[in-house]
Amino acid sequence: MARSDVQLMLDVKAGDSTSFELLLLKYRTPLINFLYRMVRNQAAAEDLAQEVFLRVYRARKEYAPSAKFTTWLFRIATNLALNAVRDGRYRQMEISLDQPAGDEEFGPQQPISLPDARPGIEQELMERDRAAQIRRAVEALPEKQKAAVLLHKYQEMDYAEIAKILQCSESALKSLLFRAYETLRVQLAPLVVASRRGMGG
């Protein structure tokens, strides 16, 4: 029977390094993706993720299962990401990401010199442009709203857990989420309208 995260962490506390490896394998991808969307750069996100796991490892002896493991993990990650963004530590990287010549999510953009007759290429470019717009709209949210949206939409955490991570009440969190999605709705209005037409709405 699979051990719970809390049990794995208690085993890490007792000196079992294999349990730490299991937690690492389970959470490194969601954690890096969360941090990537917070700081907009993969190298920076991986640096922060390393720091998160190191802090977990260093705190193993004092670990007490008072909350879910993910609450603890993402609280450390959120605090590190918010501090990094506030310090402007990754600003230079962000600027380079915002250049229209490249998009890290899809690799460097290839120069297009001639129109290509293949319909698949145009569709692919449209999809890429659409995804870039969505990503930029999410990244442009105020930091706390962005963290709330990322934890809600991509980590699928419940309100109580997100509220603990962001250190606010559940009611404040719901309000935060509503404002964030309302902003996205406005920012992505052309895409929303297009999707409505596509659905026949």
Next chain:
Amino acid sequence: MSGRGKKGVMNCKHFERKLIAYMDGKASEAERREVEQHISACAACHTRARDFAAVWGMMDALPAIEPSEAFDARLRARIAVEPVRRSFWAEVLPSPRFALSMSLLVLCSVWLANRAPASTPPANSEAEFKMINNLPVLENYDVLSKFDVLSDLPTQTPGANE
């Protein structure tokens, strides 16, 4: 302030607070009914709920990234050079062997302390009391020697000195 309009129907402000939980499927049955009533009566909120669903769908389409190949190795290397943090007792005691011998020493002391009264013979309280009373006499050598002299004297009969 109540979250309801004049006709007992949820107003837009109240709807905003309930919409996310409704869309997540986490609203209570009563809340769900209220939200659906409001959506059917308010075109703006109906559009908003539909647009939120569209935004969520778009966000789902965003690709995720994979950790770089070096991520795990780099983390393991950093953990390997982490200084070993010793516990309070590990800091206080030089070694586990020393701690064990100290514990055994303490246990032996406690055991011996508890054992000592049990090894003494049970006290004969009357004999002991007499001995204690006679201690000043027993310690006085002169008195004892006089007892020996007196014991050598002939037994006097009553009226012999008369």
